Amino acid sequence: MISTFTVIFDANVLYGSRLRSLLMELSLSGLFRARWSADIHREWMTAISNNTGIDVTRLEKVRDDMDRAVPDAMVTGYEELITALNLPDPDDRHVLAAAIRCGASAIVTFNGKDFPVSELTRYGVHTKHPDEFIRDVDGLDPGVVAEAAIADRRHYQNPPLSIEDYIDGIRKAGLPMVASHLDKVRVLLAD
Template structure:
């Protein structure tokens, strides 16, 4: 990710960790980093460990990756299709057909993403 997304690393948030309260204290650094970089949301499959009542104190929300990708798709479907093409092309061991790739997304708890990409399966 460091090579693909400029400035993706957050530094200097460590002093905020003790102030964060979460069910799993090992996740506090995620919220501290989000606060420090003025993020609006944390994208995670692990929603139960990021309760909204705690995150709202910091004007944050936890979003499931499927919801996040779907919202990006609504804003810029071409960008999501291109990203999916790139991900699909990287699957070489073994290679997957477009249908197999979409099935993989379903198994990874991304049904909305798979459904949105299905009409584009010929270009994946």
């Protein structure tokens, strides 16, 4: 059974491949409904391309894989809500608009300060740091994060990642609590 608890992933949590990959594995758990929009895709893809020089066409394959993996994730029809929203950075309004349109309870983001509580509560939305969000998901189904990490680590074949390198990558992705948790259950991560 798929949960009705819905979250929007902000572009900044989709920017880094390690976090994006783990979130995608967790999205398949059915414990929450992961959502994003074309604008969110465009934002993380543009940022990666601008910062790394990776061609956008390579990133379009990642985007398409994400959309296929979670077929109902794409939020549409939110554009007319954007202008009515009041956020410190007008460029973030599309994220809140998409959250409102799909009935999301939370925006998973590293930048909670960009989404003032006073504005979000009007729409029944709150922010959640990805480290806290992933730990909350594990609290719903203990072991699901370890299972997702096992599946995620299998994607890294060229070169393969050691458990230590995988956990270190999770830590560097801004997830110290998740990394600490995975370190404690590292025996479960072995192939």
